[in-house]
Amino acid sequence: MLFSSIVFLYFFLPFVLFLYFIVPTKGKNFVLFSVSVLFYAWGEPVYVLLMLAQIVAAFVLTGGVERFRDSKAGRVFYILSVFLPFAALFYFKYYVFFMENLFRMQPKALPLPIGISFYTFQIVSYCVDVYHKRVDRQKNLITFAAYVTLFPQLVAGPIVRYSEIAQTLTQKVHCHEVYSRLEKGIVRFVVGLGKKVLIANVVGEFVIEVAALDHRTVALSWAYAIAVALQIYFDFSGYSDMAIGLGGMFGFEFPENFRYPFISESVSEFWRRWHITLGSWFRDYVYIPMGGNRVRMTRWIFNILVVWLFTGLWHGAGWNFIVWGLLFAGLLVFEKGLGKLWKKVQSTNNLQDNKFIRFMWKTVKHCYVACVIIISFLVFHNGQLQEAWADIQSLVGQGKHITETMRSSDMAVCVYLLRNRIGILCVGLIGSLPALTWLWTAIGQRLEKSKVGDIIICVVQPVCVIGLLVLCTAYLIDGSFNPFLYFRF
Amino acid sequence: MRENRWRQRITVYSFMGCIVGVAAVLMIAPEKEVSQSERRRLTKQPELTTTTLFNESFMEDLEKYLLDQFPVRDGLRRIKAYFAYNVLGQKENNGIYVVQGQASKLEYPLNEASVKRLANKMQQIKEQYFPQARTCYAIVPDKNYFLAQANGYPSIEYTQMIEVLHQELNNSAQKEDFEYIDLIQGLTIEKYYHTDTHWRQEQILDTAEQIEKAFGIQLDEKTYSRHEISDFYGVYYGQAALPMEPDTIVYLTNHVTDTAYVWNMEENMEKGAVIMPYDERAVLGPVYRLDKLEGELNFDKYDVFLGGAASLQIIQSPASATDKRLIIFRDSYTSSLAPLLLTAYREITLIDLRYINTKLIGNYVDFEDADILFLYNTSIVNNSSMLK
Numbered sequence: 001m002l003f004s005s006i007v008f009l010y011f012f013l014p015f016v017l018f019l020y021f022i023v024p025t026k027g028k029n030f031v032l033f034s035v036s037v038l039f040y041a042w043g044e045p046v047y048v049l050l051m052l053a054q055i056v057a058a059f060v061l062t063g064g065v066e067r068f069r070d071s072k073a074g075r076v077f078y079i080l081s082v083f084l085p086f087a088a089l090f091y092f093k094y095y096v097f098f099m100e101n102l103f104r105m106q107p108k109a110l111p112l113p114i115g116i117s118f119y120t121f122q123i124v125s126y127c128v129d130v131y132h133k134r135v136d137r138q139k140n141l142i143t144f145a146a147y148v149t150l151f152p153q154l155v156a157g158p159i160v161r162y163s164e165i166a167q168t169l170t171q172k173v174h175c176h177e178v179y180s181r182l183e184k185g186i187v188r189f190v191v192g193l194g195k196k197v198l199i200a201n202v203v204g205e206f207v208i209e210v211a212a213l214d215h216r217t218v219a220l221s222w223a224y225a226i227a228v229a230l231q232i233y234f235d236f237s238g239y240s241d242m243a244i245g246l247g248g249m250f251g252f253e254f255p256e257n258f259r260y261p262f263i264s265e266s267v268s269e270f271w272r273r274w275h276i277t278l279g280s281w282f283r284d285y286v287y288i289p290m291g292g293n294r295v296r297m298t299r300w301i302f303n304i305l306v307v308w309l310f311t312g313l314w315h316g317a318g319w320n321f322i323v324w325g326l327l328f329a330g331l332l333v334f335e336k337g338l339g340k341l342w343k344k345v346q347s348t349n350n351l352q353d354n355k356f357i358r359f360m361w362k363t364v365k366h367c368y369v370a371c372v373i374i375i376s377f378l379v380f381h382n383g384q385l386q387e388a389w390a391d392i393q394s395l396v397g398q399g400k401h402i403t404e405t406m407r408s409s410d411m412a413v414c415v416y417l418l419r420n421r422i423g424i425l426c427v428g429l430i431g432s433l434p435a436l437t438w439l440w441t442a443i444g445q446r447l448e449k450s451k452v453g454d455i456i457i458c459v460v461q462p463v464c465v466i467g468l469l470v471l472c473t474a475y476l477i478d479g480s481f482n483p484f485l486y487f488r489f
Numbered sequence: 490m491r492e493n494r495w496r497q498r499i500t501v502y503s504f505m506g507c508i509v510g511v512a513a514v515l516m517i518a519p520e521k522e523v524s525q526s527e528r529r530r531l532t533k534q535p536e537l538t539t540t541t542l543f544n545e546s547f548m549e550d551l552e553k554y555l556l557d558q559f560p561v562r563d564g565l566r567r568i569k570a571y572f573a574y575n576v577l578g579q580k581e582n583n584g585i586y587v588v589q590g591q592a593s594k595l596e597y598p599l600n601e602a603s604v605k606r607l608a609n610k611m612q613q614i615k616e617q618y619f620p621q622a623r624t625c626y627a628i629v630p631d632k633n634y635f636l637a638q639a640n641g642y643p644s645i646e647y648t649q650m651i652e653v654l655h656q657e658l659n660n661s662a663q664k665e666d667f668e669y670i671d672l673i674q675g676l677t678i679e680k681y682y683h684t685d686t687h688w689r690q691e692q693i694l695d696t697a698e699q700i701e702k703a704f705g706i707q708l709d710e711k712t713y714s715r716h717e718i719s720d721f722y723g724v725y726y727g728q729a730a731l732p733m734e735p736d737t738i739v740y741l742t743n744h745v746t747d748t749a750y751v752w753n754m755e756e757n758m759e760k761g762a763v764i765m766p767y768d769e770r771a772v773l774g775p776v777y778r779l780d781k782l783e784g785e786l787n788f789d790k791y792d793v794f795l796g797g798a799a800s801l802q803i804i805q806s807p808a809s810a811t812d813k814r815l816i817i818f819r820d821s822y823t824s825s826l827a828p829l830l831l832t833a834y835r836e837i838t839l840i841d842l843r844y845i846n847t848k849l850i851g852n853y854v855d856f857e858d859a860d861i862l863f864l865y866n867t868s869i870v871n872n873s874s875m876l877k
Contacts, residue, residue: 006555007548010511017505045543183497186504202577413597413643416580423578444490458496462503469507471572474565477556478583478730 001042003189003242004197004476009469012039013246016151020250021178029146029169032250036149040114043155047113050088055145057084058123059138062130066137081127085120092116097317115155117314119148121281126162128285135163143169152246156239158257159277160247168252177251185248187461190468192241197472199428200234201479203227206421207381213413215403220414221394222374223425229377230428233261236275255280262432265365266339267331267372278314282307304329315380320388324379331372514560521558526566527727528788531557563730570730580642585729588640591683592725592733593632597643599650600871607873608657611863614818614847615666619856625703626658626863627670628870629822631686635678645871647673654870667863670703672696682736685723686868687791690825691715691739697829704860706833708810713741718782721790738790740825745808745832746776754801754845754853763853766803776804776828794824800844801853806831814859818842820869834860842876843869 001008016035023031041048061084064077092112099105126147129135138144147169153160210216210224240257247254261274271279290303305326312325342361351357375392382388393399406414430436447453523530535541535550559565573579580586584595615624628651637644651669658667680692688696694711701708718738726733750773752766764771774796781792795802804827815834817823819841827837838854869875 001548005552006559007552010508010515010555014505014509014512042548043545045545179494179497179501180492182501186500190504407646409598409643409646412638416641416643419641420580423576427577441490448491448493454493454496457490458493458499461496462500465500466503466507469504470565471568473559474569474572477559477562478566478569 001039003239003246004193004472006473006476007042009193009473017249029140029143032151033142033146033149036146036151036154039151040149040154044114047116050113051116051119051149052145054085054088054119054123055148056141057081058127058148059141059144062127062137065127065131078127078131081131082124085123085127089116089120094313094317118157118159119154121159121278122148122161125159125281125285129162135166138162138166138169150247150252152243152250152252153254156236156243157275157277158240158243158254159281160252160254161281164255165247165252181248181251185245185250187245187465188248189242189245190465190472192238192243192245193472194468195234195238195241195431197238197475199424199431200231200238201475202424203231203234203421203428206417206424207231209417209421213410213417214401215406215410216394216401217406217411217414218394218397218402220418221391221401223418223421225374225378225391225395226429227421227425228381229262229373230425230432232377232380233258233432234428260432260434262370262373263366263434264369265362266335266369267328268335270369270373271328278311282311286310301333304332308332318383320379320382320385323385324376327376327379511560515555515558518558518560523785523788524557524562524727525785525788526563526722526730528724530786566730567732574731582730583728585725586636586640586642587729587731587733588636588642589678590734591632591636591678591681592685592723592729592731593636593642594686594725594728594868595637595642596631596633596645596868596871599645601649601653603871603873604650604653605657607865607870607876608654610842610847610873610876611658611667611818615861617847618851618854619816619859619861622856622859622861623668623704624666624861624863625668625670625700626654626865627672627700628654629688629864629866630673630676631867632678632681634673634867635676635681645867647867650867650870668703670700670862672699675699682721682723682738684726684733684736685721685791686725686866687723687822687825689739690741690794690829693826694741694829697826700826700862701830701833704813704815704833704862706811706813708832711743711745711829711832713743713746716740716742716777718790718793723791724789738793740777740793741829742777743832745806746828748808749776749804749806749828749831750774751776751795752803752805753796753799755799765853766805776831791821791824795827795839797821797824798841798844799839800841801850802839804828804831804837804839806835806837809833809835811835814838816840816854816856816859816861818861818863818865820865822866823864826864844877846877 001012003009012035016031019035020028020031037048037052040051044051058081061077061081065074065081068074068077092110093116096107096109099107126135126144130137138147147160147162147165148154150160150165206227207224210220210227213220216224237258244254244256255277257276259273259276261270264270264273287303287307290306291299292303293300295303308325308329309322310325311328312321312323315321315324346352374395378391379385379388382391390399390401394401444457447457520534521531532550532553534554535547537547541547541550556562570582573582581595585592586595587593611626615622630647633642633644634647636642655669675695676688676693680688682689694713716739718740719735721736721738722733723736726735752771752773754763756772756774757764757766759770766773776795777793778796779793781787781796782790789797791797795804798821810832812835813833814836815830816838817827817840819827819839820843823839827839830837838859840850840854
């Protein structure tokens with residue numbers, strides 16, 4: 001079930017909220033588990049059994065881990081608890097890719113269960129944390145199942161660790177907090193819905209329009225590349241906002257997944273702002289266990305390569321994702337080296353206090369990250385590396401999309417497409433920066449100081465929320481373009 | 490922002506009220522069958538069975554059903570259109586743009602392969618059914634021809650389209666197999682409806698005359714009585730979802746059109762067999778089908794001309810000035826043009842290859858001693874794969 005669907009917005013959500021708040025505390029986890037299974041089964045009526053089987057297996061195996069903790073059997077249970085979810089993930093997501101590329105075989109491809117990468121990572125993180133005694137094992141199967149299946153984050157994240165919501169799963173929200181959490185959750189959810197429906201979907205239409213052209217101008221190529229990055233960002237961050245908002249409505253505090261990644265000054269900062277929960281998962285469960293950065297340089301480079309190879313592969317079984325992941329690995333190594341060099345240059349030439357140099361360095365860094373984002377998302381977006389390369393080449397007036405003898409009618413199409421969508425591209429660019437949040441907070445804080453201001457906020461906020469909901473509904477009703485990009489992961 | 494009880498409660502209750510209210514309306518309100526503004530039947534409530542549940546078609550169909558049945562659907566579509574045009578600065582909504590009070594659908598780029606496919610089809614048909622007959626062809630430009638370039642919209646390259654068609658048709662050994670009638674020069678945007686794709690019948694008398702002349706028919710000036718049908722919301726009106734003034738359909742009658750009658754293949758099918766017009770059992774209708782203006786399921790008032798889309802129609806005109814026969818391979822533009830040719834032809838056969846296979850037409854149509862005309866609008870030329 002999509003969050004941006006009429007069934008979810010106007011039937012599932014009110015029904016679930018009503019049910020959740022009328023049942024006594026004891027039954028809330030059962031309600032969450034039941035409705036989450038319904039939510040998942042709506043889109044995956046068959047694979048829901050796979051997910052349930054994995055939940056039961058993890059529950060039983062972690063039970064074994066706890067019982068035989070200090071024996072070999074406990075280790076076997078632990079290995080199995082990690083191996084089984086990954087085996088299922090490998091079979092459904094990577095088996096065909098590996099068979100094709102390693103053995104030149106073409107086995108029949110199975111449809112990918114929705115959200116398998118997300119819930120696999122949640123189950124594995126739980127099993128590892130139980131083994132390492134970072135969390136207490138959940139003894140109630142329903143509570144554990146509610147954690148894994150929790151519908152707000154089930155199919156497209158954020159990747160929530162058990163430790164982050166264990167307290168809420170066992171001790172429900174106090175009555176006096178209900179309105180506060182609901183309000184915050186509603187605002188966050190509707191903002192996410194707006195990001196998805198009003199920006200990502202509309203920008204996505206532009207991406208499709210340009211991709212359909214045989215030839216394009218350099219200006220349109222840049223607009224296209226920016227649109228690809230904006231579509232992916234607003235699609236995924238919109239979904240994360242909706243998930244966090246929904247979680248909030250039910251009293252859960254999910255971790256943030258995006259913090260304005262496009263304002264980053266380096267690739268490492270970008271990954272601290274983009275898909276934060278995935279990055280921190282790989283950091284805590286792969287990178288640090290491998291030694292992190294407290295190792296020799298060559299080993300550190302190896303660690304980085306492994307982590308980013310897996311990060312790329314996590315997004316999909318395709319060469320473009322592998323190249324995408326390794327591209328970031330290369331850039332992180334490059335940045336580390338350059339950072340050291342720049343510090344040396346600064347200290348030897350006494351440049352730390354030179355404002356102009358600092359400003360220029362900052363500008364260069366922003367431009368560098370912008371280029372990296374644009375190029376990397378072209379690789380991410382295109383299933384075929386040749387297509388990604390053609391898109392990248394077109395940015396500098398080269399490749400198959402660029403022709404010197406462009407017909408006037410083709411040129412007119414390029415100009416028109418850009419003019420037609422320049423508004424949404426500007427909205428997307430502004431919306432990807434923190435300026436609007438700052439503005440909203442600043443105005444809110446100023447208004448709060450007076451009673452009249454308080455009243456204005458009391459009116460303006462609900463009007464904006466309902467207005468945005470109505471507008472999103474209008475877009476859903478009039479359009480059919482409504483994919484969620486991250487569902488395929 | 491700091492906590493504020495009133496703000497929290499107003500936000501929560503207004504949001505809840507909105508989603509619960511809509512859900513209640515969707516459950517209580519009677520099911521709507523058609524959308525007049527979009528001119529289509531709405532999706533029916535899907536049936537829940539084990540098969541539809543497990544192949545997920547139930548879920549997909551339920552979403553479509555709810556989208557169709559959503560309260561104030563037309564109003565919401567209009568809000569979206571306003572937002573797209575005025576806030577996001579889009580130049581079109583759902584591929585429809587409105588300039589100078591005229592709505593038009595974007596169509597680009599030129600599909601040369603489609604033009605060649607059409608030429609090839611025309612040659613094949615001629616070779617198979619009427620190798621010796623006089624054959625003409627004409628192209629009706631869509632509204633973009635008049636509106637697009639001047640207002641910054643992309644369009645088909647019309648000159649190139651016609652050139653390619655000429656070249657392809659006259660490539661064969663027998664030169665000038667096909668004669669071109671240039672209708673484009675005599676057309677202007679004023680000759681089209683504001684909210685629809687079609688031309689206005691009362692504005693194309695000279696076009697009809699041009700076709701007659703091309704086949705060597707010279708008649709005295711014809712006189713017609715005008716009849717008006719108000720509140721015609723054309724096909725682009727619903728798609729644009731913007732407020733537009735309705736058009737008025739004017740249809741022209743005289744004693745020739747009054748005495749003519751139309752045989753329609755779809756209305757003359759009985760147990761898989763076709764009852765031909767000379768059969769006593771044949772169902773024949775008038776040229777102007779006023780019954781198409783009534784009933785909730787008749788969405789398109791343009792269907793008043795010959796009753797709308799049909800694979801094969803034969804119009805008999807007993808009061809015509811000649812005994813000549815004309816066969817037109819056509820699209821919907823011809824529906825309003827054909828009545829104007831009835832004085833010149835005793836019989837006009839209209840073949841719409843979107844609905845009947847080329848291989849079958851020989852079973853029903855006699856091509857001997859008939860004038861032949863291929864008359865297509867540019868949209869069909871650019872998407873000729875729809876011709877069977």
